[in-house]
Amino acid sequence: MLRFLFVFLVACAGLPASVARAADTLPLVEIYMPSPCLACIDWGTYLAERGFRVVYKETADMAALKRRLKVPAAVESVHTAVVGGYFVEGHAYAEDIHELLRDKPKARGIAVPGLPRGAPGRELSNPTCETACTMLDNTSGEREVRRELFNTLLVKPDGSTSIWARH
Numbered sequence: 001m002l003r004f005l006f007v008f009l010v011a012c013a014g015l016p017a018s019v020a021r022a023a024d025t026l027p028l029v030e031i032y033m034p035s036p037c038l039a040c041i042d043w044g045t046y047l048a049e050r051g052f053r054v055v056y057k058e059t060a061d062m063a064a065l066k067r068r069l070k071v072p073a074a075v076e077s078v079h080t081a082v083v084g085g086y087f088v089e090g091h092a093y094a095e096d097i098h099e100l101l102r103d104k105p106k107a108r109g110i111a112v113p114g115l116p117r118g119a120p121g122r123e124l125s126n127p128t129c130e131t132a133c134t135m136l137d138n139t140s141g142e143r144e145v146r147r148e149l150f151n152t153l154l155v156k157p158d159g160s161t162s163i164w165a166r167h
Helices: 002-025 038-048 062-069 094-103
Strands: 029-033 054-058 080-083 086-089 109-111 151-155 161-166
Touching: 029 038, 029 062, 038 054, 038 094, 062 080, 086 094, 094 109, 094 161
Parallel strands: 029 054, 086 109
Antiparallel strands: 029 080, 080 086, 109 151, 151 161
């Protein structure tokens, strides 16, 4: 029994190191957002829980940032992230970002336009909140997951888009 406990403790001790190594291999995600934006913070937390290193940067002029990164107006959301030389606009899934970094397509980045309910960081968001704030449902006071179908778009060098993933 003591030997089993020792083996279990040694295995558990190696687990945080393997998670840390995975995070070290992923590039830093810089999230640019207006202040305050709780859903933007929720999205960053979602990414951090999946091994990404995340830094938040409050930005007063999001429009200027989006112009500088050449985010097409048709795919804009509230926050814009930069990772591995690409932009990630909006509430994209970590798996979509992993795929982008793995496949390295010729593109500006990926985008989840608008504020789809049910996207990472928007699972419990009030659809009437203009800044995408995470809130309780304002009719019942209960937490309710609201979901809608959405696409993650690949933004090509010329600004055109194609579907990267369906959710």
